[in-house]
Amino acid sequence: MSDGNREESPDLFKVRLEKIEELRSSGIDPFGKRFPVQDQAAEIIADFPAYDGEEVTIAGRLTAKRGHGKASFGDLQDFSGRIQVYARLNDLGSDAYELYKKLDIGDIIGVRGTVFRTRKQEITVAINSFEILSKSLRPLPEKWHGLKDIDLRYRQRYLDLIVNPEVKEVFLKRIEIIRAIRHYLEERGFLEVETPMMQPLAGGAAARPFITHHNALDMELYLRIAPELYLKRLLVGGFEKVFEINRNFRNEGISTKHNPEFTMLELYQAYGDYQDMMAITEDLISTVTQQVFGTTKIEYDDQEIDFTVPWTRLSMMDAVERYTGQDFSHLDTERARRQAVELGMEISAGAVWGQILNEVFETYVEEKLIQPTFITGHPVDVSPLAKRSQENPSLTDRFELFINSWELANAFTELNDPLDQRKRFEQQMDERARGDEEAHAMDEDFVTALEYGMPPAGGLGIGIDRLVMILTNAPSIRDVILFPTMRTREC
RNA sequence: GGGCCAUUAGCUCAGUCGGUAGAGCACCUGACUUUUAAUCAGGGUGUCACAGGUUCGACUCCUGUAUGGCUCACCA
Numbered sequence: 001m002s003d004g005n006r007e008e009s010p011d012l013f014k015v016r017l018e019k020i021e022e023l024r025s026s027g028i029d030p031f032g033k034r035f036p037v038q039d040q041a042a043e044i045i046a047d048f049p050a051y052d053g054e055e056v057t058i059a060g061r062l063t064a065k066r067g068h069g070k071a072s073f074g075d076l077q078d079f080s081g082r083i084q085v086y087a088r089l090n091d092l093g094s095d096a097y098e099l100y101k102k103l104d105i106g107d108i109i110g111v112r113g114t115v116f117r118t119r120k121q122e123i124t125v126a127i128n129s130f131e132i133l134s135k136s137l138r139p140l141p142e143k144w145h146g147l148k149d150i151d152l153r154y155r156q157r158y159l160d161l162i163v164n165p166e167v168k169e170v171f172l173k174r175i176e177i178i179r180a181i182r183h184y185l186e187e188r189g190f191l192e193v194e195t196p197m198m199q200p201l202a203g204g205a206a207a208r209p210f211i212t213h214h215n216a217l218d219m220e221l222y223l224r225i226a227p228e229l230y231l232k233r234l235l236v237g238g239f240e241k242v243f244e245i246n247r248n249f250r251n252e253g254i255s256t257k258h259n260p261e262f263t264m265l266e267l268y269q270a271y272g273d274y275q276d277m278m279a280i281t282e283d284l285i286s287t288v289t290q291q292v293f294g295t296t297k298i299e300y301d302d303q304e305i306d307f308t309v310p311w312t313r314l315s316m317m318d319a320v321e322r323y324t325g326q327d328f329s330h331l332d333t334e335r336a337r338r339q340a341v342e343l344g345m346e347i348s349a350g351a352v353w354g355q356i357l358n359e360v361f362e363t364y365v366e367e368k369l370i371q372p373t374f375i376t377g378h379p380v381d382v383s384p385l386a387k388r389s390q391e392n393p394s395l396t397d398r399f400e401l402f403i404n405s406w407e408l409a410n411a412f413t414e415l416n417d418p419l420d421q422r423k424r425f426e427q428q429m430d431e432r433a434r435g436d437e438e439a440h441a442m443d444e445d446f447v448t449a450l451e452y453g454m455p456p457a458g459g460l461g462i463g464i465d466r467l468v469m470i471l472t473n474a475p476s477i478r479d480v481i482l483f484p485t486m487r488t489r490e491c
Numbered sequence: 492g493g494g495c496c497a498u499u500a501g502c503u504c505a506g507u508c509g510g511u512a513g514a515g516c517a518c519c520u521g522a523c524u525u526u527u528a529a530u531c532a533g534g535g536u537g538u539c540a541c542a543g544g545u546u547c548g549a550c551u552c553c554u555g556u557a558u559g560g561c562u563c564a565c566c567a
Contacts, residue, residue, distance in 0.1 A: 012501065012517085012518055012519090013501095015518075066526050067521055067523080067526090068524060068526065068529080068530090069522070070524045071524035071526085072524090072526090073526045073529080075527080084527070086525075086526085089524070090524075105517075114523095118527090119525075120525070122525085124526095140501085140502080141503085142503055142515085142516050142517065143502090143516065144503080147502070148502085148504095149503090149559090150560065151498095151558070151559045163502090178516085206566090206567055229513070252565070252566050253492090253564085253565050253566060255565090255566085256561085257566090258566065266565085275559080286553065331529080347540080358567060380566095382567050407567090410567095430545045438566085476560095483506075486559090487559090
């Protein structure tokens, strides 16, 4: 079986091809034309008294047929919902009625008809006339159980959307959430910008990139792993409050929490710092949640996530001490290694103090952070783009937001010292030389930009897909991405 | 990449101890002018994921492959 050309029961497909020929020979175009839709199924049902006895013009897909000889019911599904239609020989005449009887489930039709309520109180459109707008050649998945096969649901999302109404609801929520985020930021003076998806150097995060090639320039380009370094160039250029909601691409494993392309919000505010970012994060997410869901308490996988502000704030070192009993506040790499090993961890040879602390945190603390929690004070060793903390130059003014043990946001006071930035890149290059493929590359062009002067700034990234997952109780990131990345089928 | 599991009709699924495949929906034929998972009568439409092996005989047992799911690793 191949996905685009699946073997159907030959008769089934053939029967429908024959119907198409029949239609054509009787002068009817099976793939229709413009149809001036006036009304929506859900609106007619919601406001029945206003529509009762009136003629409406609707269009959509026929999803069920219930024939009764000289009368016939059907369900018509448009984007707004589903409404029953009723065709009667007496109303339509024999030619049109015969045509109606030949319609298949899955056909798209346009209907002009009169709204009424049946004996069983179902709001229904009695068809006065109809047009075939598109013939369907393939049968829809089963009406009662829907389409369950997860593989097919992702590969043929259009079928998933047709037959599983709750799927559409999730994507409508996603749309609302993103719209609310945009609205929130625009109201506060942030400007939405677009920066390169194809970059000569994939920077701004630690991840393996996708590589592509530009023929005319004969150069390698990388799909971006983050927009960060371009957004900061805009700060140099005088933009003061910018954001971008767009795709990042990371050439890494796929899981229920990772899709190779995913959507990030990144936001930068000149003259601000990570504390401002924390305030925005907390207020943005709780405000949007309240707006879209009418509450700040959300059920995810049998747990209640409470977005009510303020959220817990905990330094990485305190968090590690709380959950492991080990104090890493000294800066001794060897001692840190011994402590980590004592906890049962394996630490790679070249790891330094900050990396060890970070690994211990990820291993023992992350899984405990269910309610929204800000973790602050990341080691400079794992934060090559963040500004050093004034109180402790081994740490940075940075936070990550954890919800349901997932990293949802990452923010820091941006490093605007070009000399320090160059040293950080050099340190990253050392790590790269030691085999860390994800260590940051030297970006001379970016350092040059900083040398012209970048205002102190706060920067923030929020993983939109994961946020949508939590807010819509989706078990997999693929449930919130319309067309998730799938292996192509060979057979 | 490792482990576990799955793959049977268009869809959702059953299939006993190894004896050559079956149910609902969909589809086809007919009946039926207010049904709604319409109903009634009749019809099975299949390369049992793919390729080998064992066997008199394989959907079933074995090996490999493909795809997917979960999970671990990876993903600061």
